[in-house]
Amino acid sequence: MTNRQPLLQVSGLKKYFKIRRSILSKLLARQKDLLVRAVDGVNLAIEEGETLGLVGESGCGKSTLGRSILNIFPPTAGEVSLRGENILKFSKDELLKFRQQAQIIFQNPYSSLNPRKTVRDIMTVPLVQKGIRDPIKREEMIFSLLKKVGLSEYHINNYPHQFSGGQRQRIGVARALAMNPAFIVCDEPVSSLDVSVQAQIINLLEDLQQEFNLTYLFITHDLSVIYYVSTRIAVMYLGKIVEVSPTLEFFDYPLHPYSRALLSAIPIVDKAARRERIILEGSVPSPIYVPSGCPFHPRCPEKIGDICRTNLPELREAETGRLVMCHLYIDQRL
Ligand code: SF4
16 A cells, blocks of 8 residues: 555445335334345545455455445445545536446346347447447447457447357456446456456456556455455455455465455365365354444454454554454454
8 A cells, every 4th residue: 555545445335225124013013124234334445556356255245335336326324435536425417427437347247238239239338428429439449449358340240149258248348448447346257257268357357457557346255366366355244344455465364364264265286385274153144133243253263252242343454554353463462
């Protein structure tokens, strides 16, 4: 991390979903509406040109966080600033302009493209939004974007079903690039692809990052993917960020007990380099009934007594450039 202003700053971001009870159960059983705390007070800063990897188990709130940052899911509370401007206070017009600067690449290349539209139709929408009215110029831009993502101009009249999964994801990348964005949320962009195709898409994203100075929030549950793509890693558990570390330090010695458990589960061929497997008790609690104190305490193999059960630790700097949300580490420093 440097002292300059980050490209994107997220402060106290919350996204709660309400589950409504029926009027009958409210009256007879006095049951209240339930709240799913999908994102629960996230603070993050992403530097220009970096890739921040966001990892965690399924259901921890990663994708909801990505969508809340882009205001696709309007946040319940908090701030999201792009170059110092709080986007949650933007008017409709300002929000449209923001959408040009911040794009998303979706996980599933099969469902993220309209099967009834050709590549030309799909690519035309963002270019029209961007104000490119001249159809000849638009066509040239589509050719150029297709070339950038490794497709050919002959693909322009094809429909999504005529492409492989990897090619469809390339179209998704080209569509995101059409807006000339500064920031892209890559939401599990390679999870549904074969391993060989995953490598091609990751290389493509890295090349485009270099060429256009793009900043990525790269969401995945796969730590071996995150190792190759990220500058820093943020670990999420039950809607909260529990560790933020530079990638190499994170893989060398993770600070948070949950990060240690995640890393211990990666299969490693070299016997000498293998870590002892940490098996966590139980499963991830429901985000409706978040445990008191540290949300990880019911499963934590290193918990240190009542403080973990009753006090919510803050995400604090533990070493230069490394943040951790854990009493254990803070207590060791005292
Ligand atoms: Fe484990 Fe306590 Fe640290 Fe939570 S605060 S991760 S329970 S040691």
